[in-house]
Amino acid sequence: MLLSYLAPLPLMMVGLSRGTGAALVAGLAATAAVALAAGGISPLPYVVTAVLPSLVVVRQALLWRSNADGSVEWYPPGLVLGWLTGLSVLLIMVGALLVPDRSDSGEAMGLEAWVGDVIARTLGVLAPNLKGEERQTFLGWWVPLFPAMVAGSWLMMTVINAVVAQGLLTRLGHNRRPRPTYRELELPTVLALMLAASLGVGFVAEGDLRYLARNVAVVTLIPFVLLGLAGMHGWVARRPNARMLLVVTYGVLFLASAWAIIPMAGLGVARFLTRFRRPTDSGGGKEE
Template sequence: MPTAMLVALGGGAVSALLYVSVLFAGVGALILGYLAPLPLFLVGLWFGVPATLIAGGLAAVLVLSATGGLLGPLGYVVTGAVPAAFVARQALLARSTAKGDVEWYPPGLLLLGLTGLGLVAFFVAVLLALGEPGGLEGVVRRTLQGMARQLGAPGDAPPPPEAFWLAPAMPGFVVVSWLVMTIVNAALAQGLLMRFHRNRRPPMRLVAMELPGWVVLAFAGASAAAAVLPDGLDFLALNVALVLSLPFGLAGLSVVHAFANRQSAKVALLVGFYLFLFLFGWPLLLMVGLGVIEQWIGLRRRWARVGPDQEDE
């Protein structure tokens, strides 16, 4: 059997095992569930889309056998197999330039493609919830109320659905969380392949990521619409803005990495920054703002021209 087929079948089996581990091992295995797409990304970035489809198809069948229902494999396909196939296809696209060099698909456009998948998933959820009272926002509020009832003391009345002020933004946060999980798994897969010299494309450097200018206008438009549109439409605009904030958050991080590259204590600076980021959380908002500013000013390009050992005149 060809190596690609063996790796695809093995990757699919491991991915399915990681995915269903959360169902049988509980919350303690949640990290394994987050890593479920990793084998698919390894297969895809190594052998391409066909191998990814084989691995994802086998994993979906195994998840179906383990769960006995369609919800499990459907969730697996949407959150794992589809993004892995998309990333494998786009990341391995390349063309020859006039100088004879190989030009790979830009990381910024790949990120925007994933963001588009997140927006599609959000609007599909909106359509599926049209028949529910209050639409998707109502579903989210009632779900949070049910969770509060389960976590509360017996006999205590749960807060009413209106008490969950964060509910309108929850779909956007869920989509962003899923996209971050996807990006982390893809980055881990590419890093592992590079470690064992099995990567087909060179590394996708965060500092080299470029976003097209129209994304700023889309993000600004969605943010403004969330502030002025009436009930219902503001919910849609708010969540679109939240999902579109992800590329700018990563653009802000790329500025931090570019600044760190100019310092002698690069590793210590980045470790301290990420610890601060994950401990407090709110600096993520600053990263989004920094990413928007980067689109207009181009700090990374200026620093790249100056170089780490020159003065910025």
């Protein structure tokens, strides 16, 4: 199960070392292998979770341009993250379009109600002995933000695999681009606009539109969480005994679990806003 989260890693390593064409060939070969081994519609989830994000990461990450002074400027990691965030939002929208507007009994059913019904049925199969109150508590946690959980997991696994792939290739000496300085991450303005718009719609709209907007807002907040982590990492890295401090800091964040997202997101938003008060270069394309 855990290895499934690393499905994009080989494709990204091939692409980031050999190029987009090689990543495409590797993706097609892997998809064919999955189809032969599992059959049915099994290649579709693999394409969505492994091939598609790998191609996006490789294609965007290997873009570069020459500056007037002859130096090379690589595509900023923040813009790659922006593409991935937009793609995760698109996946939510496509999923919403595929949801039937009526239940099996023919009654009209909204998107949130449909998600709740599916999760409730799944619980009935996986945990038939779950008590009524416990079931309602579980549904209360999962149903409101289930699309964001799925899309957010997709986004985070893509980011983690991309960072690991680039790091491994750099260590092995097979990387095409230098390793980015992630602590100097900068986000594109469009992500802030998406976050503001989705929050606004989520507060004023009703029904399915409200449900979708709130889930989109949660997914769009993830890059700002990463921006906050990058800022924290940069601050800690300049302190004495930086490695020990980083271990302690990430340990505390791990123990805090989901509660750590709130301050990290706040730090990321603050860092994004304060960038307009200081001189910057072309944005987040700095390399080590």
